[in-house]
Amino acid sequence: MTLSVTDLSITTEQGSSLLSGCSWEVETGGRLGIIGESGSGKSLTSLAILGLLPDGLTASGSVMLDGRELLSLSEREKRRFRGSRIAMIFQEPLTSLDPLMKVGEQIAGPIRLHHKVSRQASRARAGELLRQVALNDRVANSYPWQLSGGQRQRVAIAMALGCEPDVLIADEPTTALDVTVQADILSLLSELITETGSTLVFITHDLPVIAQVSEDLVVMKDGRVVERTTVHRALTNPGDPYTARLIEAARHVSFAKPDGVQATEPAEEKTHER
Ligand SMILES: Nc1ncnc2c1ncn2[C@@H]1O[C@H](COP(=O)(O)OP(=O)(O)OP(=O)(O)O)[C@@H](O)[C@H]1O
Numbered sequence: 001m002t003l004s005v006t007d008l009s010i011t012t013e014q015g016s017s018l019l020s021g022c023s024w025e026v027e028t029g030g031r032l033g034i035i036g037e038s039g040s041g042k043s044l045t046s047l048a049i050l051g052l053l054p055d056g057l058t059a060s061g062s063v064m065l066d067g068r069e070l071l072s073l074s075e076r077e078k079r080r081f082r083g084s085r086i087a088m089i090f091q092e093p094l095t096s097l098d099p100l101m102k103v104g105e106q107i108a109g110p111i112r113l114h115h116k117v118s119r120q121a122s123r124a125r126a127g128e129l130l131r132q133v134a135l136n137d138r139v140a141n142s143y144p145w146q147l148s149g150g151q152r153q154r155v156a157i158a159m160a161l162g163c164e165p166d167v168l169i170a171d172e173p174t175t176a177l178d179v180t181v182q183a184d185i186l187s188l189l190s191e192l193i194t195e196t197g198s199t200l201v202f203i204t205h206d207l208p209v210i211a212q213v214s215e216d217l218v219v220m221k222d223g224r225v226v227e228r229t230t231v232h233r234a235l236t237n238p239g240d241p242y243t244a245r246l247i248e249a250a251r252h253v254s255f256a257k258p259d260g261v262q263a264t265e266p267a268e269e270k271t272h273e274r
Pocket residue numbers: 012018036037038039040041042043044045054057205
């Protein structure tokens with residue numbers, strides 16, 4: 001299920017350009033990191049792919065998934081696509097979790113909707129998913145506010161993967177978590193993506209975080225794609241001064257290995273090892 005973004009632009013009603021001519025592609029089962037500083041257009045890119053742009057913003061260009069143009073889907077088709085074909089994990093899971101619903105039901109509901117299975121089967125699957133994200137299935141009876149930030153993000157991952165999406169978009173999914181929890185969540189996400197064969201688009205402003213989940217990289221600045229590269233090339237031979245600046249900023253930050261062990265060596269040396 002190749003996801004191709006071609007010449008994607010987003011404009012406001014007043015005609016200001018927020019995203020301009022962005023193009024990239026990620027193949028079935030592939031992983032792509034999108035990196036850029038605040039305001040570079042990362043979130044608008046994912047919202048455009050999901051058909052969730054705020055009122056007043058218009059997308060042009062093309063977003064193709066498996067030969068289907070997503071930008072021209074009807075609202076009904078978009079809703080069907082979301083959850084079943086493309087799922088999203090946000091920075092703060094509380095924004096996507098219903099505070100008044102027990103988490104088991106929040107995971108089971110979309111499974112029933114998209115897979116047309118019985119209540120009992122969807123609940124059993126929710127229990128399985130909770131175990132897969134290393135949560136006790138008793139968590140099914142908790143409300144989101146009774147869980148820690150890391151547990152909530154695990155629930156959000158279970159919810160997103162419950163519908164077996166072709167593409168998972170993770171927008172800064174670990175930014176709100178402390179570093180050790182962050183490493184656990186990233187290795188869990190990485191493991192589950194390998195198991196399910198879903199395509200991953202991972203958005204962050206943090207290069208060491210991308211290095212844990214993806215080798216391919218799109219660098220964004222001011223609503224444009226600055227370069228399409230790999231983590232290794234960005235570190236050793238950045239093709240654009242902006243990428244070089246991002247690397248410089250990350251250079252003194254320790255890189256965490258995918259197994260969650262924090263490396264203390266300089267970023268560059270650690271990346272050669274990968
Ligand atoms: N509804 C909107 N109306 C007008 N401008 C908007 C709207 N939403 C976002 N923008 C602007 O579009 C630009 C890109 O925003 P976007 O949220 O995609 O950035 P980002 O790279 O995800 O940043 P961050 O890392 O802070 O989330 C920003 O300048 C932002 O202010």
